[in-house]
Amino acid sequence: MSGQHRLGPLPDDWTLPAVEAVNRAWFTSGAITLQQCAGCGTLQHPPEEICHVCGAMTFSPRAVAPTGIVHSYTVVHHSVHPSLDRAVPYAVVLVALDGAPGLRVVGNLLGVPVDEVAIGLPVVATWEELPPTDGEPLLLPQWQRQDQLPQQT
Amino acid sequence: MHGAAVVVGVGESTYYKRGGAPISEFQLACDAIKNAVADAGLALADVDGLVSYMDRDEPVRLSAALGLGDLQFSAQTFGGGGNGSGAAVTLADAAITAGYAETVVVFRSLAQGQFHRYGRPSVGRRARGAAAYTAPYGMLSPAQITAMQTMRFMHDHGVSEDSLAEVVLTSFAHAQHNPRAIRYGTPLTREQYFASRWIAEPFRLYDCCPENDGAAAIVITTPERARDLAATPVAIVAAAHGLSHRDGVAAFGEENFPTAHYRTVARSLWQRAGVQPADIDVAQFYENFTGPVLMAIAEMGFCEPGELNAFVAGGALRAPHGRLPINTSGGNLGEAYIHGMGNVVEAVRQVRGDSTCQVPDVALSLSVSGPGFAPGSAVLFGPA
Ligand SMILES: [Zn+2]
Numbered sequence: 001m002s003g004q005h006r007l008g009p010l011p012d013d014w015t016l017p018a019v020e021a022v023n024r025a026w027f028t029s030g031a032i033t034l035q036q037c038a039g040c041g042t043l044q045h046p047p048e049e050i051c052h053v054c055g056a057m058t059f060s061p062r063a064v065a066p067t068g069i070v071h072s073y074t075v076v077h078h079s080v081h082p083s084l085d086r087a088v089p090y091a092v093v094l095v096a097l098d099g100a101p102g103l104r105v106v107g108n109l110l111g112v113p114v115d116e117v118a119i120g121l122p123v124v125a126t127w128e129e130l131p132p133t134d135g136e137p138l139l140l141p142q143w144q145r146q147d148q149l150p151q152q153t
Numbered sequence: 154m155h156g157a158a159v160v161v162g163v164g165e166s167t168y169y170k171r172g173g174a175p176i177s178e179f180q181l182a183c184d185a186i187k188n189a190v191a192d193a194g195l196a197l198a199d200v201d202g203l204v205s206y207m208d209r210d211e212p213v214r215l216s217a218a219l220g221l222g223d224l225q226f227s228a229q230t231f232g233g234g235g236n237g238s239g240a241a242v243t244l245a246d247a248a249i250t251a252g253y254a255e256t257v258v259v260f261r262s263l264a265q266g267q268f269h270r271y272g273r274p275s276v277g278r279r280a281r282g283a284a285a286y287t288a289p290y291g292m293l294s295p296a297q298i299t300a301m302q303t304m305r306f307m308h309d310h311g312v313s314e315d316s317l318a319e320v321v322l323t324s325f326a327h328a329q330h331n332p333r334a335i336r337y338g339t340p341l342t343r344e345q346y347f348a349s350r351w352i353a354e355p356f357r358l359y360d361c362c363p364e365n366d367g368a369a370a371i372v373i374t375t376p377e378r379a380r381d382l383a384a385t386p387v388a389i390v391a392a393a394h395g396l397s398h399r400d401g402v403a404a405f406g407e408e409n410f411p412t413a414h415y416r417t418v419a420r421s422l423w424q425r426a427g428v429q430p431a432d433i434d435v436a437q438f439y440e441n442f443t444g445p446v447l448m449a450i451a452e453m454g455f456c457e458p459g460e461l462n463a464f465v466a467g468g469a470l471r472a473p474h475g476r477l478p479i480n481t482s483g484g485n486l487g488e489a490y491i492h493g494m495g496n497v498v499e500a501v502r503q504v505r506g507d508s509t510c511q512v513p514d515v516a517l518s519l520s521v522s523g524p525g526f527a528p529g530s531a532v533l534f535g536p537a
Binding site: 014027045046052074076077084089090103105106 | 283293404
């Protein structure tokens with residue numbers, strides 16, 4: 001997959017998440033897979049090593065609906081790293097998940113001109129297949145408008 | 154409650170644009186500490202404690218280089234970036250009140266021209282921890298993080314771009330009276346503000362603090378020691394530091410997003426001081442970016458978020474006669490960005506009566522450290 005080009009606004013050589021035990025499901029499952037506490041059932045994101053409600057340290061993966069609403073966003077115009085000089089302007093969105101009230105996920109909004117990004121847009125997840133960073137292929141969650149087809153990037 | 158310690162000296166190095174300092178960050182720290190100790194009428198050998206936040210200048214090295222007294226106490230606060238300034242004052246107050254040290258210098262030295270730039274985060278090929286959920290999407294600088302908070306805050310409460318502008322124009326206007334300020338002699342018009350380029354929406358260039366080289370310090374001691382000194386002592390009326398337990402969840406996971414992380418600090422500070430926001434005569438609100446300043450004004454209880462546009466309009470933030478004059482030295486935007494330590498120095502000056510934008514008859518002078526990042530901290534000064 002080394003020839004893969006990123007779907008989003010960021011360059012192929014941009015930073016990727018390190019896959020660790022705590023986030024393996026999130027970054028490799030190809031679903032909106034949240035941490036569900038084995039003790040009390042609480043869903044939490046970002047994943048942590050301990051449940052913030054009951055203190056249990058074991059979790060099971062729980063996939064929720066891959067849809068949400070743009071809760072906030074910014075359009076980045078000023079490049080803060082030489083690798084991003086040609087990526088700007090790009091939008092970063094904070095998506096409130098339909099399937100987990102109160103939980104939010106950061107991503108890029110693909111295929112939408114930056115001046116059309118708005119709070120309240122309904123979005124649906126898609127996944128960027130990226131080369132393995134720590135042994136497994138990475139499936140990085142990203143977002144598209146619900147009224148756009150996945151291919152329209 | 155709070156300690157009994159008093160502030161007896163303030164000082165700073167010359168402030169420079171990023172990369173402009175002809176001396177090292179360590180030398181800047183030494184300059185600020187020497188100036189603050191001299192302002193107090195003390196000798197360097199009288200200093201037996203050092204407190205800072207996120208600083209590279211180790212007390213061991215400073216002690217040896219400056220000829221301080223036997224070191225009895227040294228500490229730094231965890232996390233929060235510029236939010237450490239009020240917390241550092243709290244630590245010094247606690248140490249002195251408990252008797253672990255008699256005379257403590259709280260300082261911060263920052264030369265972004267000599268080390269990494271906060272606005273140019275260093276990123277590796279692999280983002281770990283909290284950054285794993287943001288950096289891969291190009292969300293990594295403080296401006297971008299607080300832009301995400303501010304965008305939702307403005308949406309929820311109808312906060313206008315004019316209100317962001319008013320924070321900037323206030324700092325620049327005050328800086329015109331302060332010869333120490335980097336923007337002294339460089340006023341900014343509303344038109345220049347709105348014509349400036351986008352950094353990360355809703356922030357334009359002038360919504361963002363500059364990167365500077367400099368250092369600032371204050372000297373804190375016991376009321377007994379202060380009696381022997383010529384300097385006018387300034388009381389630490391109250392200080393507060395902290396967060397509610399889900400306030401700092403990574404990647405905007407806070408249950409009360411968007412927050413400047415000041416609700417806990419506000420509750421503690423007003424309770425400890427026994428005063429209300431309306432009693433405050435002058436305030437320094439750390440301007441990393443304008444949005445967090447407005448969020449902090451509301452979270453500290455000066456007005457409801459939906460009242461911000463009216464609260465800041467019509468010169469209400471301007472010295473000397475506005476309802477709540479803020480950032481009277483020019484603040485981070487106009488004077489210099491020394492990670493908020495300059496705001497603490499200015500809050501003390503307002504009580505002493507030697508600000509370059511002096512508010513008359515100051516009884517309560519507030520410094521709010523660094524909204525946008527947790528934990529928050531704030532300190533309230535008054536006449537001793
Ligand atoms: Zn649990």
